[in-house]
């Protein structure tokens with residue numbers, strides 16, 4: 001019994017964290033899938049709806065470093081429980097809200113609780129699994145989170161049409177109870193860190209490997225994130241003249257391919273840790289290359305080329321996870337929370353900035369081609385920073401971490 005518990009407990013703890021993460025992604029996506037009803041309920045147009053989504057993402061991004069510090073001090077279990085409770089509260093507020101400020105308060109709470117979840121799960125993986133298996137397990141965590149996103153659409157829309165707004169979001173809030181119960185019963189934390197938060201933050205930031213991870217996350221994930229979270233559907237329907245159904249199929253294809261790509265990249269990153277930065281640069285180049293063909297195409301882009309664009313962007317989410325692997329291999333376990341927070345925060349700040357820049361560009365000149373061209377500075381600057389911090393990380397002597405190289 002003792003032995004089998006010892007071998008099973010990492011899996012049980014991780015599974016509890018994954019349940020919490022899937023519920024968090026369900027909450028995160030709940031505004032997107034109920035957007036049309038939200039516009040009617042809060043008397044806002046597309047811009048008002050986009051502002052609510054951006055607000056939630058901004059709070060998520062802004063919370064990454066404080067939450068990372070708290071994860072290091074309080075452990076994953078407390079943070080996952082707090083995150084589940086705050087998100088449930090957010091959905092309660094959203095269920096009752098009838099005005100835009102009320103809705104905004106709900107989305108702020110959801111963004112805040114969501115911010116506590118992924119970092120806490122990454123810490124469970126880092127502490128309980130052997131280093132070689134970390135990249136694959138973190139990829140599978142991301143993949144299972146995507147299932148939470150896909151699974152949110154049908155139940156929420158069905159419930160919205162059958163029972164209406166308030167009961168649907170009360171139901172979503174109740175999921176927080178499930179998440180808290182699973183974490184409360186199944187997860188045990190390892191010992192807490194005794195260092196000070198300020199020292200942890202300074203040390204994690206000073207480590208070039210952390211910033212290598214941050215720029216990896218920013219350069220890889222922003223294109224697909226902006227596409228799936230807001231601009232993909234209007235680009236495909238208004239910009240390319242596709243039917244809503246074909247646009248939906250392409251977006252689903254992107255998510256499905258991304259889920260298939262995760263384990264493959266996780267395996268490669270674990271097997272060839274010294275080639276991780278090349279994987280990152282290849283992903284950025286492939287994404288930039290596919291977009292360049294699409295943006296330069298005269299007239300409507302053929303469907304096969306749009307499919308190739310989806311294939312290239314499908315590598316973005318899994319590629320971004322390599323950033324967390326840099327954080328892990330270049331930082332000791334006691335500051336893994338804050339290092340992961342820096343990496344995750346960088347990726348989401350870049351994604352929010354890209355979403356905003358595409359919107360501003362569309363308002364100014366109305367052409368999707370020019371609007372999507374705002375991605376180039378992010379890719380180019382991101383790739384330069386990856387090369388720069390890779391060189392810095394390689395120059396430092398590495399005594400401590402087996403795969404601490406780029």
Ligand SMILES: N[C@@H](Cc1c[nH]cn1)C(=O)NCC(=O)O
Nearest residue numbers: 118142143145221317318320321
């Ligand atoms: N880049 C994502 C992870 C991912 C994996 N596959 C697709 N996306 C990320 O940063 N996740 C953080 C989170 O809170 O979801």
